[in-house]
Amino acid sequence: MKSIKLFGMLAFAIFLTGCQSTYVTKSEAFPKMYNEQPASILVVPAINNTTAPESTDFITTTLAEPLSYHGFYVAPIELVQSIFQQEGILDGAQLANVDPSVFGEQFGVDAVLFVSINKWQTNYYVVSGNVEVALQYELFSTKTGEKLWFYNDSLVVDTSSNDNSGSVAGLLVNAIATAIKTATTDYVPIAKRVNFMALSSAPVGQYHQQHNKDQQTPSVNRFKAK
16 A cells, blocks of 8 residues: 555656646746636637638537636637628638727627637558647737737547558458548547647636636646747
Protein backbone atom coordinates (compact mmCIF):
# COMPACT_ATOMS: atom_id res chain seq x y z
CA MET A 1 0.00 0.00 0.00
CA LYS A 2 2.83 2.40 0.92
CA SER A 3 4.56 1.70 -2.38
CA ILE A 4 1.35 2.50 -4.28
CA LYS A 5 0.96 5.81 -2.43
CA LEU A 6 4.62 6.63 -3.05
CA PHE A 7 4.23 5.91 -6.76
CA GLY A 8 1.12 8.08 -6.89
CA MET A 9 2.90 10.98 -5.19
CA LEU A 10 5.87 10.63 -7.54
CA ALA A 11 3.63 10.61 -10.62
CA PHE A 12 1.81 13.70 -9.35
CA ALA A 13 5.12 15.48 -8.74
CA ILE A 14 6.25 14.68 -12.28
CA PHE A 15 2.94 15.98 -13.60
CA LEU A 16 3.37 19.26 -11.71
CA THR A 17 6.91 19.61 -12.99
CA GLY A 18 5.69 19.13 -16.52
CA CYS A 19 2.96 21.69 -16.00
CA GLN A 20 5.42 24.23 -14.66
CA SER A 21 7.70 23.83 -17.65
CA THR A 22 5.13 23.88 -20.47
CA TYR A 23 1.84 25.17 -19.06
CA VAL A 24 0.45 28.35 -17.57
CA THR A 25 -2.58 28.75 -15.33
CA LYS A 26 -5.89 29.93 -16.72
CA SER A 27 -5.64 33.25 -14.89
CA GLU A 28 -2.15 33.84 -16.33
CA ALA A 29 -3.17 32.88 -19.84
CA PHE A 30 -6.52 34.65 -20.05
CA PRO A 31 -6.88 37.38 -17.39
CA LYS A 32 -9.35 39.31 -19.54
CA MET A 33 -11.82 36.43 -19.34
CA TYR A 34 -11.90 36.84 -15.57
CA ASN A 35 -12.13 40.61 -15.82
CA GLU A 36 -15.08 40.65 -18.20
CA GLN A 37 -16.85 37.43 -17.17
CA PRO A 38 -18.67 36.83 -20.50
CA ALA A 39 -21.82 34.80 -20.00
CA SER A 40 -23.21 34.58 -23.54
CA ILE A 41 -21.42 33.73 -26.77
CA LEU A 42 -22.28 34.05 -30.44
CA VAL A 43 -20.73 31.51 -32.82
CA VAL A 44 -20.22 32.85 -36.34
CA PRO A 45 -19.66 30.56 -39.35
CA ALA A 46 -16.22 29.00 -39.29
CA ILE A 47 -13.46 30.49 -41.41
CA ASN A 48 -12.58 27.69 -43.81
CA ASN A 49 -8.99 27.76 -45.07
CA THR A 50 -9.20 24.24 -46.48
CA THR A 51 -10.59 22.55 -49.58
CA ALA A 52 -13.20 20.67 -47.52
CA PRO A 53 -16.38 22.81 -47.64
CA GLU A 54 -18.31 20.42 -45.38
CA SER A 55 -15.88 21.01 -42.50
CA THR A 56 -17.51 24.38 -41.77
CA ASP A 57 -20.79 22.75 -40.77
CA PHE A 58 -19.02 19.98 -38.82
CA ILE A 59 -17.21 22.50 -36.62
CA THR A 60 -19.86 25.19 -36.27
CA THR A 61 -22.73 22.85 -35.43
CA THR A 62 -20.75 20.93 -32.82
CA LEU A 63 -19.75 23.96 -30.74
CA ALA A 64 -22.98 24.44 -28.79
CA GLU A 65 -22.53 21.32 -26.64
CA PRO A 66 -18.96 22.00 -25.40
CA LEU A 67 -19.68 25.70 -24.86
CA SER A 68 -22.76 24.89 -22.80
CA TYR A 69 -20.87 22.20 -20.92
CA HIS A 70 -18.25 24.78 -19.96
CA GLY A 71 -20.87 27.12 -18.52
CA PHE A 72 -21.76 29.55 -21.30
CA TYR A 73 -25.07 30.49 -22.87
CA VAL A 74 -24.82 29.98 -26.62
CA ALA A 75 -26.98 31.96 -29.02
CA PRO A 76 -29.01 29.32 -30.95
CA ILE A 77 -26.53 28.25 -33.58
CA GLU A 78 -29.02 27.06 -36.23
CA LEU A 79 -30.98 30.31 -35.98
CA VAL A 80 -27.83 32.41 -36.11
CA GLN A 81 -26.47 30.51 -39.12
CA SER A 82 -29.83 30.94 -40.86
CA ILE A 83 -29.71 34.71 -40.30
CA PHE A 84 -26.18 34.92 -41.68
CA GLN A 85 -27.12 32.80 -44.69
CA GLN A 86 -30.03 35.11 -45.47
CA GLU A 87 -27.50 37.93 -45.57
CA GLY A 88 -25.26 35.93 -47.91
CA ILE A 89 -22.66 35.19 -45.23
CA LEU A 90 -21.43 31.60 -45.48
CA ASP A 91 -17.88 31.94 -44.19
CA GLY A 92 -16.65 33.71 -41.07
CA ALA A 93 -13.95 35.45 -43.12
CA GLN A 94 -16.72 37.73 -44.39
CA LEU A 95 -17.17 38.97 -40.81
CA ALA A 96 -13.50 39.27 -39.87
CA ASN A 97 -13.46 43.08 -40.18
CA VAL A 98 -16.76 43.69 -38.41
CA ASP A 99 -16.41 45.50 -35.08
CA PRO A 100 -17.27 42.98 -32.31
CA SER A 101 -19.61 45.55 -30.75
CA VAL A 102 -21.94 45.08 -33.72
CA PHE A 103 -22.56 41.46 -32.69
CA GLY A 104 -23.38 42.64 -29.19
CA GLU A 105 -25.85 45.20 -30.47
CA GLN A 106 -27.53 42.85 -32.94
CA PHE A 107 -27.58 39.64 -30.89
CA GLY A 108 -27.27 40.84 -27.30
CA VAL A 109 -24.24 38.67 -26.49
CA ASP A 110 -21.13 39.32 -24.41
CA ALA A 111 -18.63 37.73 -26.80
CA VAL A 112 -18.27 36.41 -30.33
CA LEU A 113 -16.34 33.27 -31.27
CA PHE A 114 -14.38 32.89 -34.50
CA VAL A 115 -13.00 29.48 -35.48
CA SER A 116 -10.52 29.05 -38.32
CA ILE A 117 -10.21 25.63 -39.96
CA ASN A 118 -6.61 25.47 -41.14
CA LYS A 119 -6.44 21.77 -41.98
CA TRP A 120 -9.12 19.17 -42.61
CA GLN A 121 -7.86 16.33 -44.71
CA THR A 122 -8.01 12.60 -45.11
CA ASN A 123 -4.68 10.87 -45.71
CA TYR A 124 -4.48 7.40 -47.22
CA TYR A 125 -1.19 5.51 -47.54
CA VAL A 126 -2.37 2.12 -48.91
CA VAL A 127 -1.86 0.19 -45.67
CA SER A 128 -2.46 3.09 -43.29
CA GLY A 129 -4.60 6.18 -43.10
CA ASN A 130 -5.63 9.06 -40.87
CA VAL A 131 -7.73 12.17 -40.64
CA GLU A 132 -5.89 15.37 -39.75
CA VAL A 133 -7.63 18.44 -38.35
CA ALA A 134 -6.09 21.79 -37.31
CA LEU A 135 -8.17 24.59 -35.79
CA GLN A 136 -7.72 28.04 -34.29
CA TYR A 137 -10.19 29.66 -31.87
CA GLU A 138 -10.52 33.36 -31.01
CA LEU A 139 -13.09 34.82 -28.61
CA PHE A 140 -13.65 38.60 -28.74
CA SER A 141 -15.48 40.85 -26.29
CA THR A 142 -18.45 42.69 -27.80
CA LYS A 143 -17.94 45.41 -25.18
CA THR A 144 -14.26 46.24 -25.65
CA GLY A 145 -13.36 44.40 -28.87
CA GLU A 146 -10.42 42.77 -27.11
CA LYS A 147 -9.44 39.13 -27.53
CA LEU A 148 -10.48 37.28 -24.38
CA TRP A 149 -9.38 33.75 -25.23
CA PHE A 150 -7.51 32.01 -28.04
CA TYR A 151 -6.29 28.52 -28.80
CA ASN A 152 -4.94 26.51 -31.70
CA ASP A 153 -4.33 22.80 -31.95
CA SER A 154 -4.40 19.83 -34.27
CA LEU A 155 -5.65 16.27 -34.02
CA VAL A 156 -4.74 13.19 -36.03
CA VAL A 157 -7.16 10.26 -35.93
CA ASP A 158 -5.76 6.93 -37.08
CA THR A 159 -8.02 5.08 -39.51
CA SER A 160 -5.69 2.15 -40.23
CA SER A 161 -6.84 -1.45 -40.15
CA ASN A 162 -5.70 -3.62 -37.23
CA ASP A 163 -4.71 -6.62 -39.34
CA ASN A 164 -1.03 -7.29 -38.61
CA SER A 165 -0.71 -10.73 -40.22
CA GLY A 166 2.08 -9.63 -42.58
CA SER A 167 1.03 -12.00 -45.38
CA VAL A 168 0.27 -10.77 -48.90
CA ALA A 169 -3.40 -11.63 -48.42
CA GLY A 170 -3.35 -9.91 -45.03
CA LEU A 171 -1.80 -6.78 -46.51
CA LEU A 172 -4.41 -6.71 -49.26
CA VAL A 173 -7.25 -7.10 -46.77
CA ASN A 174 -5.61 -4.46 -44.60
CA ALA A 175 -5.35 -2.02 -47.52
CA ILE A 176 -9.00 -2.52 -48.46
CA ALA A 177 -10.16 -2.21 -44.86
CA THR A 178 -8.12 0.96 -44.35
CA ALA A 179 -9.48 2.53 -47.52
CA ILE A 180 -13.07 1.80 -46.49
CA LYS A 181 -12.56 2.92 -42.91
CA THR A 182 -10.84 6.15 -43.97
CA ALA A 183 -13.45 6.96 -46.60
CA THR A 184 -16.36 6.39 -44.22
CA THR A 185 -14.93 8.18 -41.19
CA ASP A 186 -17.57 10.02 -39.17
CA TYR A 187 -16.21 13.55 -38.81
CA VAL A 188 -18.78 14.74 -36.25
CA PRO A 189 -17.13 12.97 -33.26
CA ILE A 190 -13.76 14.31 -34.43
CA ALA A 191 -15.12 17.86 -34.55
CA LYS A 192 -16.65 17.47 -31.09
CA ARG A 193 -13.43 16.08 -29.68
CA VAL A 194 -11.33 18.98 -30.97
CA ASN A 195 -13.87 21.54 -29.71
CA PHE A 196 -13.90 20.00 -26.23
CA MET A 197 -10.10 19.88 -26.16
CA ALA A 198 -9.86 23.56 -27.05
CA LEU A 199 -12.51 24.81 -24.65
CA SER A 200 -11.02 22.88 -21.74
CA SER A 201 -8.23 25.47 -21.81
CA ALA A 202 -10.59 28.40 -21.26
CA PRO A 203 -11.94 29.71 -17.93
CA VAL A 204 -15.41 28.27 -17.41
CA GLY A 205 -18.52 30.43 -17.65
CA GLN A 206 -20.89 31.57 -14.92
CA TYR A 207 -23.21 28.60 -15.40
CA HIS A 208 -20.49 26.13 -14.42
CA GLN A 209 -19.98 25.02 -10.82
CA GLN A 210 -16.27 25.88 -11.04
CA HIS A 211 -16.92 29.45 -12.13
CA ASN A 212 -14.31 31.78 -10.62
CA LYS A 213 -12.66 28.77 -8.97
CA ASP A 214 -10.40 27.60 -11.78
CA GLN A 215 -7.84 30.41 -11.90
CA GLN A 216 -4.96 28.13 -10.91
CA THR A 217 -5.94 25.28 -13.22
CA PRO A 218 -3.24 24.46 -15.82
CA SER A 219 -4.47 25.79 -19.12
CA VAL A 220 -2.57 26.19 -22.34
CA ASN A 221 0.59 24.61 -23.60
CA ARG A 222 2.93 27.52 -24.24
CA PHE A 223 3.87 26.15 -27.62
CA LYS A 224 0.27 25.88 -28.79
CA ALA A 225 -1.07 29.23 -27.62
CA LYS A 226 -0.26 31.82 -30.27
